[in-house]
Every structure is written in C-alpha cells, then in structure tokens.
Amino acid sequence: MRRALISDIHGNLEALSAVLADIQRRGIDEIYFLGDVVGYGPNPEECTDLTMKNCKLHLLGNHDDALLRKAVGFNPLAKSAIDCTRERMKPDQSSQPQERARWEYLESLQRIHAEAGLTFVHASPRDYIFEYILPSSAHFEREKLKDVFTRFERVCFVGHSHLPGVMTEEPRFYTPRELSGEYRFPDPPQKVVVNIGSVGQPRDRDPRACYLELDDTACRWNRVEYDVQKTVEKVRSSSCLDVRNGLRLIEGR
Numbered sequence: 001m002r003r004a005l006i007s008d009i010h011g012n013l014e015a016l017s018a019v020l021a022d023i024q025r026r027g028i029d030e031i032y033f034l035g036d037v038v039g040y041g042p043n044p045e046e047c048t049d050l051t052m053k054n055c056k057l058h059l060l061g062n063h064d065d066a067l068l069r070k071a072v073g074f075n076p077l078a079k080s081a082i083d084c085t086r087e088r089m090k091p092d093q094s095s096q097p098q099e100r101a102r103w104e105y106l107e108s109l110q111r112i113h114a115e116a117g118l119t120f121v122h123a124s125p126r127d128y129i130f131e132y133i134l135p136s137s138a139h140f141e142r143e144k145l146k147d148v149f150t151r152f153e154r155v156c157f158v159g160h161s162h163l164p165g166v167m168t169e170e171p172r173f174y175t176p177r178e179l180s181g182e183y184r185f186p187d188p189p190q191k192v193v194v195n196i197g198s199v200g201q202p203r204d205r206d207p208r209a210c211y212l213e214l215d216d217t218a219c220r221w222n223r224v225e226y227d228v229q230k231t232v233e234k235v236r237s238s239s240c241l242d243v244r245n246g247l248r249l250i251e252g253r
Helices: 013-025 044-054 062-068 076-089 097-107 142-148 228-237 244-251
Strands: 003-006 030-033 112-115 118-121 155-158 165-168 172-174 182-184 192-195 209-214 218-224
Touching (some): 013 044, 062 076
Antiparallel strands (some): 182 218, 209 218
C-alpha cells in the first residue's frame, strides 16, 4: 500500500490543493495528516475542510492545540496568527453547522498513532506536539536523541520543524538532497526518525510544498510547485495577519 504523509499545512490553501492534486495524480491510496492545519496562513477553514474530507489519519499539531486552548510559548508572529484564527473559527451560538463541525474535528485529533512498527506523531515520540527534533540535535542534543530512540519500535514519522530529512541513531541527520530524494528501509531494519517536511510553510530554502510518499520498501519526498504569490497576496490583504507570514513563503524559510 502507498500512503502520502502530509504535515504543517498552516492555512495555505494553494499549497494543500496542489499537493492533493499531486497525490491523486500519482494514484496514492491513503493520506495521513500529521498536524498543524492552522496557523500563519489565510485559509484555515478551507484547509480544515480538505483534511476532514481527504485524510484517513488525523493528528494534533502544536498550532492546532494552541487554537483550541491558548498559544503559550509562541513567538509574537505565530501567536497573533493563532489569535486571529481563533476569532474566525471558534463557534458561538450563531455559528453554522459546518463551523461547529470544523471545531469538533480539531478537538477530536489524535496525538499519536502506531502500526506495524511505524509511529506517527507531530513533533516527537517523547512529546507528541511540542518537542523539536532538529538537524542540529545530532550535534548538540545527543542525550535527548538517545531517549527519543527508545520511544518507538522502528520508524517514527514527524513534522513540526518543517525541515525534511532522516535522523539516524548514530546520530546523524541526512537531508533529502543527500539521499537523492529517497530513503530505502534497510534490511535488517534500523531505527530512524523521518521528517516529512511541510506542505504550507517549507523552511529548507525550497518554496515548493513538501510531502512524503511511503510504501513498504522506501519513503520519498515529493516537491510540488504552487502559486506562492497568490498566498502572499491573501496574507497581505488580511486585516489581522502579519505580511511576514506570507513573505517568508517566497524564500521557503
């Protein structure tokens, strides 16, 4: 079975629509969503509707959690976007059924899913929605990584940092470019953490949307062009989103 793993959409409808079209074009069977449908971007409602409709697995991200509760520990840019989104999306007595359904969907998101030696979380198997596993962790957080690797059986798929790649148990981090866009699962199996990258806000200096294609033998990062400028203009015209949320998309940072 082939699956698409998507994460960190962040209200970017143009990126999500392009990724869903690419997934359909490739004939991929199922979509697993690893969290953060909201935050930063101008179309949180539409993106939530699309994940509700298209994804088999739905996990909670830190921005989704902040939307439902409170943005604690967020930088001012991220916090203002979440506060803006909450004002738009949180239902009240006058809300329509679809608005309530979106909120209930977000409240129902799982924090972790495991099957057949594979673990799926938004951030880390130690802290499902907040802890970062960064490329720099291989050099500066080795004790943390030792603990991380005790928390899952074989492969742990994450998003959160928006930086695609593979962290090995050595530890060492490999970018998709170093892996020629594909990581083949070794035999005998070795534990790895695989970051699937971000659909709606890539931060690896490549503005194209990123998602992961997974089968029994390998995982592959697919990059998809989308109308970045259209998203930027939507952010620019928003009454409560900072334009920097859009401008960063141009450079993929």
